[in-house]
Amino acid sequence: MKTTKQLLGAVSAVALVAMSSTPALAEGTSAGTTITNNVSVSYNVGGVAQNAQTATDSFTVDQRVNVTVTAITTPVSVSPNQTNRVLAFDVTNLSNSTVDFALTTALAGGDAADISNIRIYRDLDGDRVLDDAELAAGPITFLDEVAADASVAVLVVSDISINAVNGDTFDVNLTAAAHASGTAGTLGGVLSGTAGGNTAGIDTVLFDGSGVADGDNDGRFSAQGRYSVSGALLTVLKSSRVVSDPVNLTNNPKAIPGATVEYCITVANASGAATATDVNLVDDLPDDVTFASAFGIFVNGDATCSANSGTAGGNFTAGAGVGGRDRVSGALSDVAAGQTRSLYFQVTIN
């Protein structure tokens, strides 16, 4: 018998735990709930039972406002000149009522000149990616009618300037401020704590903690995401050397008319930078030189354009350049961090 009692006790404890983890109850009794308690007092007079006396008390549960914002993936690597780069956040309503949330962003770190067009979108499918349908739905300024315990996925979306450079960072704060739910489709009034004593109606108590840019019990919460720029750090150098002249040939040649000159264009990428891809060079020749077609154009040469370091490639197009000048162009293979590639060709001096 004793064993059975202990077993029942254990079962009850399990049932209690299961009930307390029910999502609908996570943030406590819903605001506006009327809690009624009846009391009945029975008594005897002269050993005979009398009518019981009863009393009732009812009160209304007040609104406890709480919210958190969480940065999901940070830092996010970006390249200069990228558009619609995403920082993912969750906004969670920890209030015991349905609430609207006004959403705002602020650039907390980084050069404001190199980040723009900071907007907020709903992540409708919760995949942390700005899908075409979400982009088409347009940016938002608030979350409407967020139920108690509900979490809403939000995307902060920005454009990175072409002038951002490797190692730049941009810190963006997302703040959710609690507003009354009001009517669907409309942002209700900002929620503030009810001053003075408890009223019979639904009073408001701000219960939120502090995020990166807000305080305790201010009805708002903020979190920060970071963009980290991974850019190429290219240095382009152009140099020339006289290869031969009609008098000295290759023995101490001088830059006289008729001499052959080799141009060497190098593209160097600094260590720690992102790999530069689709590297294309365009060189419009001065009018005073003539492209040496017999030598041709070489690409992917070394840092000093040493002989045979490159492979034949590129294009020469007479008159295709600015002002009708002759044009030499060529593509280099990807230039990784710490790597230098070159394009070289020869001309004769007119």
Ligand SMILES: [Ca+2]
């Ligand atoms: Ca999405």
Ligand SMILES: [Ca+2]
């Ligand atoms: Ca609303």
Ligand SMILES: [Ca+2]
């Ligand atoms: Ca009240």
Ligand SMILES: [Ca+2]
């Ligand atoms: Ca707060």
